[in-house]
Amino acid sequence: MSDARSFLLTGGAGFVGSHLSRTLLEAGHNVTVIDDLSTGRFENIAPLQEYGRFHFAIDTITNEAVVDRMVSAADVVIHLAAAVGVKLIVERPVRTIETNVIGTELVMRTALRYRVKVLLASTSEVYGKLDKVPFAEGDDVVLGPTTHSRWAYAASKMLDEFLGLAYHREYGLPVVVARLFNTVGPRQRGRYGMVLPRFVGQALAGEPLTVFGDGLQRRCFCDVRDVVHALAGLAIHPEAVGQVYNIGGNDEISIEQLAETVIERLGSASGIVKIPYEEAYGPGFEDMRRRRPDCTKIADLLGWRPAIRLAETIDAVAEEMAVRTHGRG
DSSP states (O other), rough: TTTOOEEEETTTTSSSHHHHHHHHHHTTOOOEEEEESSSSHHHHHGGGGTTTTTTEOOOOTOHHHHHHHHHOSSEEEOOOOOOSSHHHHHHHHHHHEEEEEHHHHHHHHHHHHHOEEEEEEEEEGGGOOOSSSBTTTTSBBBOOOSSGGHHHHHHHHHHHHHHHHHHHHHOOOOEEEEEEEEEEEEOSTTTTTHHHHHHHHHHHHOOOOEEEEOOOOEEEEEEEHHHHHHHHHHHOOGTTTTTTTEEEEESEEEEHHHHHHHHHHHTTTOEEEEOHHHHOOOOTHHHHHHBBBOHHHHHHHOOOOSSOOOHHHHHHHHHHHHHHHOOOO
16 A cells, blocks of 8 residues: 555564554554563464564564664654563562663664654653643653652653653654553453453452452553554654653543452452552552543544443453463353
């Protein structure tokens, strides 16, 4: 197709990246993925090999020679590679900081060499402990102390944003920042602290659903199949350059209510057990009571709004998980 582009997705074998890869391929684009499979999974992208326009490399984004070669052949880089998940962030703060900051610096430097557009995936974590809701892109941020590794991820992603926008302002590199809010859906794993797949897995196994803290903390969840359309739109829209956009759901739900909804939706006999943060993550852990995005900006630009309801997402996660673990639907 005449408007086909070549996309490079760093971290493309991950949960979001694999869904986005398929969306771009189905739109007629060329897609190359680089992923070291530290949190991504080859099985996520293996089915994409049926497309002649799909290529991949199992390598780290700190391999300068490989990144240089791949960026030089791309029209757009979608930089998804990052340390993800609360559990991983708390347990491995050095990896979190180095992966996020060093990897992003190399991607930006290489993209500048070839004048390639970059969509930088960021996170709602950058808003920190801000108590004003909903969060808008121009709001101040409030982070906790450096003695709490909980905030290393937020600080590192803020630095990523500063760096990407600095490349845009100083060198004219086309850069777009997308802040994702609690993206959920099929292929997400609970291994690193993601709450929905953990709840679904526990409910399917008939185990108690483990709610950390008092369960009253509220989140807005957005299905990955909605999120990838927002990312694809931002990646090609010329007016998005130099801007920051929230991407997330509209409806707030407490974590305790989420657990109850999963149990009801799946017809599970599981109960709910509350675990103190200190026991789950160690002493000094801080969490945000609410995290709700203002998505007016991206709606005005793309007309994008999430369409998939949370109940549908829970069903899809449960179906994929049952197939993966038991070989049945």
